[in-house]
Amino acid sequence: MTDALRIDRVIDAPPDVVFxxxxxxDGRLAFYGQDDPGWxxxxxxxxxVGGLWTVTFGPSPDQLYRHRHVFQVIDPPRQLVLATTERRxxxxxxxFAIEFRFEPQDDRTRMTMTQTGFPTAxxxxxHGRGVPNGMDRLERAIRARK
Amino acid sequence: MHHNQTLDRTFFALxxxxxxxxxxxxxxxxxxxxxxxxxxxxxxxGVKKHVGILEEVDLVVTxxxxxxxxxxxxxxxxxxxxxxxxxxxxxxxxxxxxxxxYVEQRR
Numbered sequence: 359m360t361d362a363l364r365i366d367r368v369i370d371a372p373p374d375v376v377f378x379x380x381x382x383x384d385g386r387l388a389f390y391g392q393d394d395p396g397w398x399x400x401x402x403x404x405x406x407v408g409g410l411w412t413v414t415f416g417p418s419p420d421q422l423y424r425h426r427h428v429f430q431v432i433d434p435p436r437q438l439v440l441a442t443t444e445r446r447x448x449x450x451x452x453x454f455a456i457e458f459r460f461e462p463q464d465d466r467t468r469m470t471m472t473q474t475g476f477p478t479a480x481x482x483x484x485h486g487r488g489v490p491n492g493m494d495r496l497e498r499a500i501r502a503r504k
Numbered sequence: 505m506h507h508n509q510t511l512d513r514t515f516f517a518l519x520x521x522x523x524x525x526x527x528x529x530x531x532x533x534x535x536x537x538x539x540x541x542x543x544x545x546x547x548x549x550g551v552k553k554h555v556g557i558l559e560e561v562d563l564v565v566t567x568x569x570x571x572x573x574x575x576x577x578x579x580x581x582x583x584x585x586x587x588x589x590x591x592x593x594x595x596x597x598x599x600x601x602x603x604x605x606y607v608e609q610r611r
Contacts, residue, residue: 365597369604371611379607388606389599471600 366470373460376467377435380458381405390415390425398422407432411440421447427456435460514561514585522546523554527563527577534576536569 369376379385386401390413398419403411409429416422424445431439438458445451454475461468517523526540541551555575558564563580566573 367600367604370608389603
C-alpha cells in the first residue's frame with residue numbers, strides 16, 4: 359500500500375548495527391522511552407516469527423499505553439514486519455501493521471517505518487492524493503463558518 | 505472516554521469514500537437527499553443511511569424543508585480528527601529520532 363503513514367530517518371551506522379540495536383532490549387526501550395521524569399516503559403519481546411513483543415509505556419501508572427506486537431517477518435538486517443494492537447489508557451484500541459526497513463545508504467542506514475491499516479489510513483490517503491482535496495476544502499468551509 | 509468514542513465514530517464516518525464525497529458536496533452548500541442521491545447513483549435510502557452516519561457525529565445536520573430533507577455541514581469533529589492524526593504522526597517521529605540518537609551515541 360502506498361497510502362500509509364511513512365516516516366524515515368538516516369542513522370549514522372550500518373544496517374546490521376541498526377537492526378541489532380532495534381531488536382535488542384535497550385534499543386526497544388530507547389524507541390519507546392522519553393526524557394520526561396517518571397516516564398514508564400517496560401518491554402518484553404520474543405524475537406521469532408509468531409513471537410510476541412509487548413511494550414507498556416506512559417507518563418504515569420494510571421496513564422499507560424500498551425503495544426502488543428506479533429512478529430510477522432524477521433529478515434535481518436533488512437526488514438521487520440509486526441502486527442500490532444494499540445490499547446490506550448481509556449480502553450480505546452485499534453489494530454495496524456508496521457513494517458521497518460533498514461536500507462544501506464553509503465555507510466549509513468535509511469530506516470523507514472510504514473504503518474498501514476490504522477483507523478485513519480483512508481483519511482490519510484485522501485490527504486495524500488490531494489485530489490480532489492475534498493477534506494481540505496471541507497476543513498476550510500467549516501473554519502469559514504466559525 | 506467520550507472524546508475518543510466520538511473520534512472513533514468520526515473516523516468510521518470518514519472511512520467511506522461516498523460519505524467523504526457527500527461532505528465535499530455539502531462543502532459547496534446545502535443539498536436535499538434527492539440532490540445528493542443523483543450524482544452518486546444511489547437510492548434515496550442509500551443516501552439516508554450514509555447521511556445518518558455523518559449526522560451521528562455532527563458532520564452533517566438535516567432539517568425538513570417542505571417535503572424534502574435538506575442536509576448541510578454540521579459542527580462536527582473534523583479538526584479533532586485531523587489533530588489526532590498529526591499528534592499520532594509526531595509521536596512516531598519522536599520514537600525514530602530517539603532510537604536514531606541512541607544508536608549513534610552507542611557507536
